[in-house]
Amino acid sequence: MQIPLEERPGAPGSDEERPGAPGSDARLNSMSLKERLRADLAHAIKARDEVRTATLRMALAAITTEEVSGATARTLTDEDIIKVLLRERKKRDEAAEAFAAAGRQDLADRERAEAEVIAAYLPEPLSDDELRAAVREAIAEVGAVPGPEGARFIGPVMKLLTARLSGRADGSRIAAEVRQQLAG
Incomplete structure (x- = not known):
């Protein structure tokens, strides 16, 4: 049997x-x-x-x-x-948006799936609080000074964070938080 x-x-x-x-x-x-x-x-x-x-x-x-x-x-x-x-994954997300905009919900659903x-195979994304803390830590490590002079530290801070947070946060999200914190 x-x-x-x-x-x-x-x-x-x-x-x-x-x-x-x-x-x-x-x-x-x-x-x-x-x-x-x-x-x-x-x-x-x-x-x-x-x-x-x-x-x-x-x-x-x-x-x-x-x-x-x-x-x-x-x-x-x-x-x-x-x-x-x-x-x-980014390709699938973009394709889902394109299919949804074209009225092909069946294909959009497949791409989302x-x-x-x-x-499921990617690291857990950072929460907003975790991202803020990581940016604060990187700013302190680089010795950046928030305020009018802060813009010149964006590159070194981004280089440090991009290596550390690879796969856990989108680069544009990291950059937005760095700019916000360095602006003062």
Whole structure:
């Protein structure tokens, strides 16, 4: 007698937590982001989750394209993969807006669903309070002085924050907060 897929221990949709399952802390600590994407793709295929499967395949294709672009092939770090995923998520968000504006709500919904799948692999975005605190800390570290002279410190503060907050806050959001705090 064969056990139905959803009742098998560790199968997609089963209640039993398994190594490599979405949300598994053990997996998050031991696997690279690319390995995690591959494992989740296998689970999505088995679960016949069309949107998740297509999205993860697209993400892995974008990562592979990035790895082989340039003069020599290279292996991307998790930080590099996050940059690729951020770029792919932004594409999905822009496409959803364009489809919604054109009256194609079905396609806009599909793009939003893909963006949500990608978002699950990105770091948690900073709250407004966390962003303000990070900007205050960077301003103090650089020795910037808020006020009329503050504008000349925007570059050094942005350079510091862009490296620290990669993937957790949009650059335009960081820049707006830096300008506001340096203005005095």
